[in-house]
Each structure stands twice: as structure tokens, then as C-alpha cells.
Amino acid sequence: RGATLTEGRADFPADFVWGAATASYQIEGAAKEDGRGLSIWDTFSGTPGKVAGGDTGDVACDHYFRYADDVRLMSDLGLAAYRFSVAWPRIQADGTGLVNSRGLDFYSRLVDKLLEAGITPYVTLYHWDLPQALEDAGGWPERDTAYRFADYARAVHARLGDRVQHWTTLNEPWVAAFLGYGNGVHAPGRREPAAAFRAAHHLLLGHGLAARALREAGAEEIGLALNLSPVITPAQVGDPAAVASLEDAEAVGRIDTLLTRQFLDPALRGEYPAELLAMIERNGGLAHIRDGDLEIINQPIEVIGINYYNPCVVESGPGQAADEAWPGSEDVRFCSVDDVPATAMGWPIVPNGLSRLLVRLADDYPEAGLVITENGAAFEDVVEDGRVHDVGRTGYLDHHLRAVHAAIADGADVRGYLVWSLLDNFEWAYGYGRRFGIVHVDFDTQRRLFKDSALWYREVIKQNGLRGN
Numbered sequence: 001r002g003a004t005l006t007e008g009r010a011d012f013p014a015d016f017v018w019g020a021a022t023a024s025y026q027i028e029g030a031a032k033e034d035g036r037g038l039s040i041w042d043t044f045s046g047t048p049g050k051v052a053g054g055d056t057g058d059v060a061c062d063h064y065f066r067y068a069d070d071v072r073l074m075s076d077l078g079l080a081a082y083r084f085s086v087a088w089p090r091i092q093a094d095g096t097g098l099v100n101s102r103g104l105d106f107y108s109r110l111v112d113k114l115l116e117a118g119i120t121p122y123v124t125l126y127h128w129d130l131p132q133a134l135e136d137a138g139g140w141p142e143r144d145t146a147y148r149f150a151d152y153a154r155a156v157h158a159r160l161g162d163r164v165q166h167w168t169t170l171n172e173p174w175v176a177a178f179l180g181y182g183n184g185v186h187a188p189g190r191r192e193p194a195a196a197f198r199a200a201h202h203l204l205l206g207h208g209l210a211a212r213a214l215r216e217a218g219a220e221e222i223g224l225a226l227n228l229s230p231v232i233t234p235a236q237v238g239d240p241a242a243v244a245s246l247e248d249a250e251a252v253g254r255i256d257t258l259l260t261r262q263f264l265d266p267a268l269r270g271e272y273p274a275e276l277l278a279m280i281e282r283n284g285g286l287a288h289i290r291d292g293d294l295e296i297i298n299q300p301i302e303v304i305g306i307n308y309y310n311p312c313v314v315e316s317g318p319g320q321a322a323d324e325a326w327p328g329s330e331d332v333r334f335c336s337v338d339d340v341p342a343t344a345m346g347w348p349i350v351p352n353g354l355s356r357l358l359v360r361l362a363d364d365y366p367e368a369g370l371v372i373t374e375n376g377a378a379f380e381d382v383v384e385d386g387r388v389h390d391v392g393r394t395g396y397l398d399h400h401l402r403a404v405h406a407a408i409a410d411g412a413d414v415r416g417y418l419v420w421s422l423l424d425n426f427e428w429a430y431g432y433g434r435r436f437g438i439v440h441v442d443f444d445t446q447r448r449l450f451k452d453s454a455l456w457y458r459e460v461i462k463q464n465g466l467r468g469n
């Protein structure tokens, strides 16, 4: 599709979309403004011991008040697209009933500013800020939450749908379900494996109901964004062609079922893998999965949104269960990867993992196109004379874009790339201690500064690809 590589140059297809991504709770601040209700992340970050340094999203990047300046930054960078999420409790303080027009006004102003700057908005409806009142009623393990989500999706579309064509229902339902309700590292901090499986199913049901509602309302492009990783053995980190033993292949299969197939099989094919059903059976049972649910979940969608950071490296560990975030994964050991460099998150840098993932998705799920909805890295940035020489981040992005390019050349239908993240922001359980931005944020003064990676990315966008070395 017009992806060419000449002497180290990597030219992307002419219609390739370049952009950046953020999420509401991570950047907006203004936690009490204009009738916003509480979300589970307000409660969680306000609970001592849950977030590093006691950090909260109360102020974050103050984006709610600085959005116009931030759109100017995007415009300076030449972004063609900007992915942001809508905070549900700004739209319905308690997650149900009357719609708060002041909350919608904010996103409407943001969309207008983006369009004035020639930047296409990509709207994510759920990036983890569930209204606390819905959690008090049981949260995602409760079926009703899925129906409340569809109502909310309808309300957002009713206000923005005249100007927004690109919709993502959920961001990373695996993280929301298994870190939120499984190991409790994310809000609401529950540690109940059975509840995590129920949450995952109801998130998918919410996706299906919302996708159907958006479609009926005229949405052109609907997607689902997942945290996806190729699941590989330690030997495959350095040698993608290495053959796994039978035991290791089984461990790989179990984790891939939980991470990938649990979401893509029902969303794109209308079925759960038999192996997954057996895992759920052993963790609370299947009673919450009702007749007709899979038909609802299986709505036609145009895009799989891929959030890629690193591969999942596992091997067979007889007698071991991976961890509470992976209920059902008996006999699996997660391996640390020591022979490749890592980011400040400790996540190993394996660019070929992204090519492997994209080609696999193109083969296994040809029903939908692919957009990289997140890719990026945290590093310990230093500001020196008004510059941030973040060579680690620039290298990470460069190598991963080459991996995307290779996958396109192999036939994968990858339509765009949205770097995570536009701004340094509230990195969930790590607070402000991990910086993913290509734009540096001074959290005392709220001053923004382009890191070297941002200047590099501006050039990539201008060139529609990478220069030779």
C-alpha cells in the first residue's frame, strides 16, 4: 500500500494518519469544575497507599483550562489527529440520568479548536474514569453498568457526532477489568478474580451496546482499543523464529487467550474461546454470560486500536499461577528480560514485537483495520538550558515506527500512529513519577516544553516517514 524503503528511508502510505494521544483523568485536572462528579480514580488516588507519592489527578496538566494552548502545541507539531477521552462523570455526575451540558460544552469547545487547527479528533468514550456512584452500585462486575455506558455513549454522540467521525468505545478493557478488579493495582482496587471476569464480559457488552447505538446515530468509524502484546518465550525476544517447546507453547496460549482472544474473538467473531470459558468456569462460573450477549458484542467495527509497549514474555512454570491479574493461567511464569534495554517502567524495548503483533492481527482478524492508538516510552528526562535531550524516547519511537513500516510492507492494514503521549501526565499508580510525553510539563508552573523527541516527530510527520541514517 505504498510503503517503500530506500536506503534506510521509510516512506509511509500517503493517507497514513500521524497523531498523539492522551486520556481525561491523566491530563484534565479541574476535578470539581462545572458539575463533574467523582470517578473511581478520584476515590482511588485519594486513598493513602494506592498511588505513588499520594499523587492525584486534581490538577494534572490543567488541560481543562489550557486546552486552547495545548491545541496550539499540536498544531505546531503538525499533528493530523488527536486522540482524547471523555470523562464520564463530567457528562453524568452519577453515571446515569440527566446529562450535564456544561461538561459536554468543554469537549465541544475542544473539538471546535481542533477542527479550526485542521486536526481530526479521535474520541475515546471510556479511559477508566467510571463514575463512583456506579462503582457503589457494583461497578463493571454488575450487568447494569454496560447499559449505563451505552446511554452515556449516546449522549456524547448526540452532542459531538456532527463533528466527530472517529469513535473508540473502550480503552484497554483488560487493564480496567484485571488490574481494577483482579490484582487491585488500579481503581477501584478490588482483588476478586471472579469479579474481574465478570467485569471483562460487561465491558464487552457495554462495547457492543455502545457500538450499536453509535452506528444507529450515524458514526462512521467505530473501534475498540486494546493493550496488545505478542506473547512470546524468552528465546523469541532475540530470535523471533525460535521454536517453543510444547509446554511453553501452552503457557503462551493461555496468556494470549486472556489478553487478546478474550476480547477480539467475541468482538469480531461473536464467540469466546473454549479455553477461556473453562478458565471463567473455574473462577466464579459462567452465569453472567447470557444468551444473546455474544450477538450484541459482535458489532461490525472498522478499527482495532492497538496500544503497544512491550511483548509479554512467558514460559511454562509447572505448579505456578502467573499472578492475580491472570486468573486461570496455571503453570505460567512471567519472565524478566535482562538482555535488552528497558524504559523507566522497566519494560523491555522490543520493536520487532510490534511487527509480529501487527502481522498476526492482520492474519487472524482481517475483519478490521489497524490503528496504533498508543505507543511510547517513559524515560527519566532532564531539562538542561531549556532543552530535553530524550534520545532514549526518540530511539524508541524511531525503532517502533520502522517496525510498523515493516508490517505495512508485509501487508498489514495499518492506517495511523498515535504517540503516547502528547504530554507528561498522571501515570496511574505511578503518579507523576513516570514521564511519557513528547512535550515536557513542569507540574509546578504548568509550562510546556517540546522535548527533542517532539521536534523529531514534527520532522517525521512533515516527511511522512523516516529519513535514512
Ligand code: PNW
Residues within 6 Å of the ligand: 023, 026, 171, 172, 175, 227, 307, 374, 420, 427, 428, 436
Ligand atoms: C496504558 N499493564 O496503560 C494506558 O492506556 C495509558 O493510559 C497509560 O498511560 C499507558 O499505557 C502507559 O502505561 C497500561 O500493566 C497500564 O499491562 C498498565 C498496563 C498496560 C497498559
